[in-house]
Amino acid sequence: MLIGNSCISIDNLSTLIQNVPKLRHGLVKSDIFPQDRQNFSSCVKICSDGVINNLTNVPNSEGIILYLRLLRSIIIAYNDKETTPIHRLYHAWFPVFVSRWWYTWIANMRKVDLDDILYELSGIKNNRKNKKHQFFITNNAYYCIEINANQLMYLALLVTEKKLPPEAMNIYLFSSQTCEGMFRSARSISGTFSSVVNFTVQEFFNRAQKLSLLNKIKTESEFFSMNGTLVFPKHYKQGKKLKKHNIISNHNTLNVDIISSTILQAFNDATNLIHGFKIKNFLDEKKITNMKQLNSYIHNILTQRINIMDYSDLYEEKDETSDSEDELDIVCQFRK
Template sequence: MLSSTTTMLIGDQAVTVDHLLQLIKSSSKMSHNLVKSDVIPKDRQNYQSCEKISSEAAFNALTSVPNSRATQIYLQIIRNIRLAFISTETKYIDRIYYAWLNVFIVRFWYTWFTKTTKNELDSILNQCNYIKQNIRTSTKRQYFMTHPALFSIEINSHTLVYIALLVIQCQLPEECLNVSLFNSQSCEREFRLCRSMSGPFSSIVNFTVEQFIQRVKKLSYLHSIKYRNSNDHTTRSDANFLFPSHHKHSKIVHTGQNTSSDMPLKIEMIEASILQAYSDATRLMCEVNIYHRNDIPALDELSRINRLQLQKLQIADYSIPSENETDLSSDSDDGIEDEEENTFEDESDDDDSIRDDEDLLNNVLNASGMTYQGMRVFDSINPNLAKSYFVLNINGTKKYLHKQTAVWLLSNDKPTLSSDRLKRVMTNKQS
């Protein structure tokens, strides 16, 4: 959505950040609580901005922007992910509903996307007058979300149902239903709190494992005191410690067993939740003219079509070397040894560095077959991975050199930054 080279289409409307920018310009901040930095963030991993643009206030305010239904659906997908996997207040049966609502939305969307040709998608984009004229897509895939995101929605939604079935069968304890404890934001929050425990005059942002464990212990004591007093049914005057409460933290969220569900889970409840999600997804698809009410495929038919479509998708697994590749660890091992040796050497002049690079290039071009054994230098490669390799002429033979191997060859040392911020901006005084 925030990409400048991709424009997603859902039916006859486009998903664009311009709708949010128009909302910020035309509406008061009190209605949506958004600023421009939330819509166009420099940090794409800023979860707070993601939480704000997918909030219920922003979602309701966006209804006043014309032709923004596709953007609303996409933001609803993000909001459903938050409610299903991150929020601590969501009941487990509601988690299944939000997760499977996303599954059916994406399935309907992807089925329509595969049946529509690129020329038809280009025609729909040209009819969207609110899209910038300089935004055009070169491939059909740029009109849809990435395949890893598609698989992530499918896998995590099935996992929620699988965990629920294991709990119903008493093969797992009920504590496993607290899936909000396993998201990455909890870990990131602990690291932020540990870094914030440094003094105001300290510029050190990194610390050792021992220091981290000590800070985590302090956080554990503070949290235990805080929540013990908040869970105490006595008056505030009887509490031993009183902590000031920020207005954003006014709601105390309890992550006990009764957070996940007020009643025991049953298979009938899960089936009803999934059927309700399917019904709501069909209504959303009709609003963007992906399907007419009489043309919507049945649940079984949609699942069959989706299974065939997922089988056709190909995702490259870079963790497993291909047939043409040998063991990749030798590059990094040799690189570490060279970096350790170069750490104790003095830096050379610029002219010497240029000569070293030229000599290194000549050595690569004149290397024998046994010299680059263990490195990613091949006679032939997969055409789909051609962008990851350089073409070299070694001893009159055409070879393919992996770009990471080239970087390792041309690197003389490993620059490291100090954990002290002040030392990072200090310049070396040359005598």
């Protein structure tokens, strides 16, 4: 991948592992060359502060540092349980604005110029037939960044309007594993001698309310234990206590003004970060200088993608991955 005057390559991480002691970054070769593509633990290690700080001593590593910061913000926004709602919004929108600047730069650059920059930085002579999408993250990844950030903003606004409870901002619970665990717990409420494993939706809601009450009692007995209170026995796997601020979060500070200032701060930080890659000066010439112009440009691009008509046979099999990756070049042709 390519961003401005920097190349994003795994070679920088390989150099870090070879030249810097493991105690300083904690990486091994299997972390950057994983056999399992869904190895999330390796992704967390690669995005750690130790790796990012030590990469500053590796030559020509500015691009990979920006990319790792983008990934780290995504992890903090959607997976970290200790993130407050305001910081969750910030780290959700920071990668959005970085990706928008990055995408806008690639869309306005000529393919020949991108190939020349890549050859100058890495010595790789690119095939002229390849498309622009190879210089950017996959379309699926970019869509996820945009959709998740906008959905999180929507949830935050509903919380400020008191249409949703503050617990709706605990989005790390929005996963299939949590839902499956909830269903298993609801099914386990059945009596010992009961053979019924299925129940209606209303019965599930009733059991979910019982589980909610039990969890509330367990939490209060753990953090506000007093003489005479109920104490629930715990499984050894649940022996580790959660931090108190994870359970009792300060949602009272979530309002429209603070949300607006947080999004603006994320935009300013992303813009300042992009300044070091000689992208902003090029986009200034294209009259894309502020948040409104950037958002309007991305909105037009995404609208053109949606309006692209597909006249292919509905029953015809085709490679969806390759088609989606060519969307960037199709939109650029439409703009011309």
